[in-house]
Amino acid sequence: MKLTVDRNLCDGNGVCMGIAPEVFDIDDDLTLHIVDEIPDDPAIHAQVRQSVTSCPVLALTLEE
Amino acid sequence: MAGNTSKTIVVAGGSLAGHTVVAELDRRGFTGEVVWVRGPEGVAPYSRPALSKELIQGKVTPDGIRLPAQEYGLRLRIADRAVCARLDPDADRVLVTRETEAGGESSDGEWIPFDALFVCTGMRARVPQGFAGLPGVHCLRTLADAERIKERLAGRPRTVVVGAGLIGSEMAASLRSCGLPVELVVQGRLPMEPVFGAELGRFCLDRHRAHGVTTRLLTTVTGLSADGPDGPAVLTFDDGGETTADLVVLGLGAVTACDWLDGSGLDLSDGLGCDEALRTARPNIFAAGDVANWRHPLFGRRMRVEHWSNASAQARHAVESWQAGQQGREPPAFADVPYFWSDQYGLKYQMVGHARDHDEVHVETAGAGGHPFVTYFRKGRVVAAAGVNAPRAVMRMKARIQSEGMTTEGAYAT
């Protein structure tokens, strides 16, 4: 799973962090951080896919 | 999902909840037919939150806010500019008719039988009678609404925003950020107070004023008319005041779009009533998104949540509930802690939980900006939290409300 964020689009609204808190973190400057290694757990993979489709500005891209 | 090939599932609604139901059915390997009735808008699903933020401010185009189109393994039939017009619950079928946003003809229709129905018809803007159809007067719910508003901006209109809930307050901020003169009509004491309470309401008011928005507090619009065919619009207020505007944006809330279920026998007292697992009184009919009224197991009360994250989470959950039923399992309860954000003047307001009936608040500061951070309590337990530019603090509270709630049945019940 390779997950990337388009920083020009991401506005740090936290939708992804609400869905997959183990994968996404947003600091107080509203900068998004993605974990280096996405845990090899089907439940977390499902959360990641859901984050990608729920991102309201379509900033996330996933290659499986 | 073996044995599904001959099944038909109808998904009503072409926005986030409907889109997510279709994607989730596909992800779970459903191989039957899905009839996706996407509603009157006639456009592919898009991000509604972006309308009052990036789109109005010209930072994205309509193409840039489309939800990602997907390749599906299931057989998908998409009906655009079409609505579910009636439900025949005893025969498990819906009447699908053609309809456009302009309220066009819904002459002939087709009855579509279903094995399961997902109701994701969301909401439409509330526009008081007499306020509709006037030049320069717009509500904001759809992409078409946003484009109509945007068309007016080039003329640098004098703008009045009526209503200071989430959309009104956000629109006032976005239009002001475009450099327009903006007046904000607040029915209550403070903008967004019913959502956030007094502390953040005061903070929000101060931000509007610091950015040069004129605010009218404790004011209700009693009349709206047009001074000529091209405007300007004339607004009269309950305090006897009057103002004119080239652009009026109505932020007066929304109503659930479930009138098409009238007479179906389903519970329509506030949206579409479901059980904890998002099933309606009919075991093969589910609801998700803004339209769904369900009993939240943590808060021990019925609610509807009109926010983005909820629509996608409920859609996934409704599919899980349907599949559980197919497999003879007990469907799980939907217990996500509500979450939303709002962007105003470059600040990110975020809230988690359900603050209704809180009996205590703690106000501190959090985040780099030192803005107010509010924690809402009921009977000594945290039920909600809200902050400005403090995503970590807000999300920590989400995790806390979720985990404390999960360990105590009806933890936050009244």
Ligand SMILES: Cc1cc2nc3c(=O)[nH]c(=O)nc-3n(C[C@H](O)[C@H](O)[C@H](O)COP(=O)(O)OP(=O)(O)OC[C@H]3O[C@@H](n4cnc5c(N)ncnc54)[C@H](O)[C@@H]3O)c2cc1C
């Ligand atoms: C301007 C604006 C800004 C917002 N900003 C935020 C924000 O910052 N943060 C946040 O959390 N939330 C925000 N929201 C709320 C969020 O957009 C909604 O919660 C979300 O869109 C709900 O999705 P839904 O699919 O349940 O319903 P909706 O988005 O309301 O979609 C309903 C769909 O059903 C269709 N439909 C209606 N009737 C029928 C019928 N009879 N048959 C078939 N189809 C039908 C409609 O055409 C539409 O496609 C905002 C909303 C708006 C309008």
Ligand code: SF4
């Ligand atoms: S959901 Fe999208 S825009 Fe929001 S923080 Fe995550 S990547 Fe950024």
